[in-house]
Each structure stands twice: as structure tokens, then as C-alpha cells.
Amino acid sequence: MGDLTFVDVCSGAGGLALGLEQAGFEPRLLLDDDELAVTTLRANRPQWNVLTSDLLDFDPSEHPVSYDVDLLAAGLPRVRSSATARRVDTGIEERLLEATVYLVHAIRPRAVLIENVPELVHADAHRRFRDFVHSELHHLGYALNWFVMNAVDFGVPQSRKHGVLVAVRQEWAEAFRPPVPTVTEPMTxxxxxxxxxxxxxxxxxxxxxxxxxxxxxxxxxxxxxxxxxxxxxxxxxxxxxxxxxxxxxxxxxxxxxxxxxxxxxxxxxxxxxxxxxxxxxxxxxxxxxxxxxxxxxxxxxxHATPPPVGNALGRAVAEALNSDPAPSGAG
Structure with a gap:
């Protein structure tokens, strides 16, 4: 599963990027606006290209290495959910979600991975965002897959549900399958x-x-x-x-x-x-x-995405992207 590349935005402590690396992806660029998170990334992977930048200010034309990648990945700050109902709502989390979708227009990856709260997948409160994603990505030729996965099903000793969007270009969309659990007994x-x-x-x-x-x-x-x-x-x-x-x-x-x-x-x-x-x-x-x-x-x-979750998602995306593309116009 080698030779696949990705850009990771809002990288944080690197959980999602580490999991994708374990799945055979090579990072072209990671970015985060938190200097300590950037220090964490550089301390563990000095060879990674890590940029200190707010996603809302990121201009891919100034970083051409971000073009022509296989995957755009984003483990974004959590939007409001039942667990964060008392939090002051500044709207920044929703703006970061939208910025990630707009970034797809610019860099045109073969696949997109957005990880957030499980409510993003099904709650009425986030229907507007789901409709926005469909209107922005469907006409670009992406098929959308929304699903929920629990980290405990992938060897993480924690019950932690993730709402996931994987958008895949139509040529490879039929080959994508959401990850299946890798363990039968949860780790305590x-x-x-x-x-x-x-x-x-x-x-x-x-x-x-x-x-x-x-x-x-x-x-x-x-x-x-x-x-x-x-x-x-x-x-x-x-x-x-x-x-x-x-x-x-x-x-x-x-x-x-x-x-x-x-x-x-x-x-x-x-x-x-x-x-x-x-x-x-x-x-x-x-x-x-x-x-x-x-x-x-x-x-x-x-705030991190557990690396085993990133690994499972990366393997699922890699399996699709390494499949033979469908003929033009198929599907």
C-alpha cells in the first residue's frame, strides 16, 4: 500500500497523520496553528513537512507540494455535540469544516477524509453542513460516504465514537468500503x-x-x-x-x-x-x-484522533485508490 500521499490539516498531536503513515501514506504537508502541536509533530517526525498556519489563512498556491496528492485528511476541532452543549459557540469549528471542503476545490485530491463527532453524520443540527458538502463535492466527481466508527473496535482501550466522511473520486468510489472492526474483545x-x-x-x-x-x-x-x-x-x-x-x-x-x-x-x-x-x-x-x-x-x-482509527481509515482508502479505476463515465 505504498506510494500514496496526503495533506493533513489541523494536525494537532499527529494521531491521524501517524495512523495514515502506518497505513502506507506519505505526508506531503501537515499544518496546525498551535505552536506546541507543531513542536510535537516535529519532535516525533523531523522529516515531515510541518507548517504553522491557521487553516482559514492557508493558501495552497504558496505551497505547491499540496497539489496532486491522493488524500486530503482533516481531524478537525469538534463541532458542538451533546457532550459539549454548554460550550460557548463561536462558529469556528463549522468554518474549519467548510474551509476543508473549499480546499478540495484547490488541490483536487483523489479522496477526502474528515473526522469529527458522530452527530455530524446523522444529527439534524448538522444537516446544513452535509447538504453543503454534497453541493460542493458531488459536482466535482466525488462520491460521499458518511459513517460512524468506535475506536474501541480497532484496539483502542477507549469507547470513542467518530463521525467520518470519506469522499472518493468516482473512478475509485465503487471500491471503497468503510473499515470493519479489527478486534472482537475490547481492550480494557x-x-x-x-x-x-x-x-x-x-x-x-x-x-x-x-x-x-x-x-x-x-x-x-x-x-x-x-x-x-x-x-x-x-x-x-x-x-x-x-x-x-x-x-x-x-x-x-x-x-x-x-x-x-x-x-x-x-x-x-x-x-x-x-x-x-x-x-x-x-x-x-x-x-x-x-x-x-x-x-x-x-x-x-x-483532542487527537487515535492512530489505530487513522490506520484503519487509511487502509480502507488505500484499498480503494489502489484498485483499478472505473472506465470514464461509469457509475
Whole structure:
């Protein structure tokens, strides 16, 4: 599946780009307006061409390397959903979605991948955007595929649903199939994090892991306008508490040999997850370095597309693009 190229916009910590790389795609250009995210990308992949730029200001004519690529990928900031109903709505997320679609006009990739909240696929609140995409891309010769996938079905130890649009040029559209799950049994938090919990000699790591016998709830990166990092809204915090995890904050390091784990006594006697552990729950390899201070690092992780999701999507797109194109006028 080699020799396929992509441009990735709003790249963040690189989860989607890493997954596409694992699927055999080569990045021509990545861009993000967050300097720490750009630092993260460059630290892990010095050979990648990474640009610090707001998507709304990006002019592909100034970066001709972005033309003639196989895939335009975008793991965009989440639009409002049921989980973010209280968030102040600035409209920036919708503008970024539209900017990605307009970018298709300029660079004409063979396929387009947009990943966002599951509501984008089916909710009435986002019907206007779906109609907009159809009107902009259908006449350019793209067939649209809207679907929802859960990261837990692809080996990620987290229940995290993604709304996905894959638009494929008509020549290859018939060959595209949405990814099918790669695992039959979900990975649990305990299985994923037991090695790190035991890394400093905490004697209760095995007992804790045995009780953390379910996938994590969806990690939420939060807004730059909020205070410190936490693991999500109230319902998620309650679920974390059943696993003996204090989800109201993010820890600096894993428990040491003297830590007394007694969840019945309250959150002060629960474990705290570190940024590195949150990254594991997002499916990042342990070698992936996240730049910045703790809260900024956690937000990069929480906003990321899990690399295994990007990998599965990349493989599905690659299979279509590597198929024999349909004759002109077919379909």
C-alpha cells in the first residue's frame, strides 16, 4: 500500500497523520496553528513537512507540494455535540469544516477524509453542513460516504465514537468500503495501563488493573479557555471512579511504592492518570512525545484522533485508490 500521499490539516498531536503513515501514506504537508502541536509533530517526525498556519489563512498556491496528492485528511476541532452543549459557540469549528471542503476545490485530491463527532453524520443540527458538502463535492466527481466508527473496535482501550466522511473520486468510489472492526474483545483500561502503573513499584497495580476491567470513557481535551486538565464531563468522572481513578485532574507521575489505594475513602485515595497514560488510552505508541506543560500536553492528547482509527481509515482508502479505476463515465 505504498506510494500514496496526503495533506493533513489541523494536525494537532499527529494521531491521524501517524495512523495514515502506518497505513502506507506519505505526508506531503501537515499544518496546525498551535505552536506546541507543531513542536510535537516535529519532535516525533523531523522529516515531515510541518507548517504553522491557521487553516482559514492557508493558501495552497504558496505551497505547491499540496497539489496532486491522493488524500486530503482533516481531524478537525469538534463541532458542538451533546457532550459539549454548554460550550460557548463561536462558529469556528463549522468554518474549519467548510474551509476543508473549499480546499478540495484547490488541490483536487483523489479522496477526502474528515473526522469529527458522530452527530455530524446523522444529527439534524448538522444537516446544513452535509447538504453543503454534497453541493460542493458531488459536482466535482466525488462520491460521499458518511459513517460512524468506535475506536474501541480497532484496539483502542477507549469507547470513542467518530463521525467520518470519506469522499472518493468516482473512478475509485465503487471500491471503497468503510473499515470493519479489527478486534472482537475490547481492550480494557487495566490491560492497557497495568505496565505503567507498576513501573515505580506500586504493589497494588495488579489489583487495580483487575478492577479496571472495561474500556475508558471518551477522553475530552477541553478548551484553552478552561482551567486545568481533567478526564471529561461528570458522567465520565463517575465511570472513572468505579475504576478507582480520580478523573478530576491529571497526575504528574504514576503511583510509587508507598501509595495507598483506597477508593472508598474518596478521590484523594484514587490513582491519577498521567498524560503519558492518557496517550496510551488514545492508542499512541509509548515512544510518541507530547510537547509543552502538563495541561497543554493533555489537551493535545484529548483532542487527537487515535492512530489505530487513522490506520484503519487509511487502509480502507488505500484499498480503494489502489484498485483499478472505473472506465470514464461509469457509475
Amino acid at each position: 483500561v487495566g490491560t492497557a495501563l497495568r505496565p505503567s502503573m507498576a513501573a515505580r513499584g506500586w504493589a497494588d497495580a495488579d489489583r487495580w488493573a483487575a478492577g479496571a476491567d472495561q474500556p475508558a470513557p471518551t477522553l475530552v481535551g477541553g478548551s484553552k479557555n478552561r482551567g486545568g486538565a481533567d478526564l471529561g464531563p461528570s458522567r465520565a468522572k463517575q465511570k472513572w471512579a468505579t475504576m478507582g481513578v480520580n478523573a478530576h485532574t491529571v497526575g504528574d507521575r504514576v503511583p510509587g511504592p508507598d501509595f495507598i489505594w483506597a477508593p472508598a475513602l474518596g478521590r484523594d485515595n484514587m490513582v491519577k492518570l498521567t498524560v503519558e497514560q492518557a496517550a496510551v488510552l488514545q492508542g499512541f505508541p509509548v515512544s510518541w512525545q507530547i510537547s509543552g506543560l502538563k495541561t497543554a500536553r493533555y489537551r493535545q492528547v484529548g
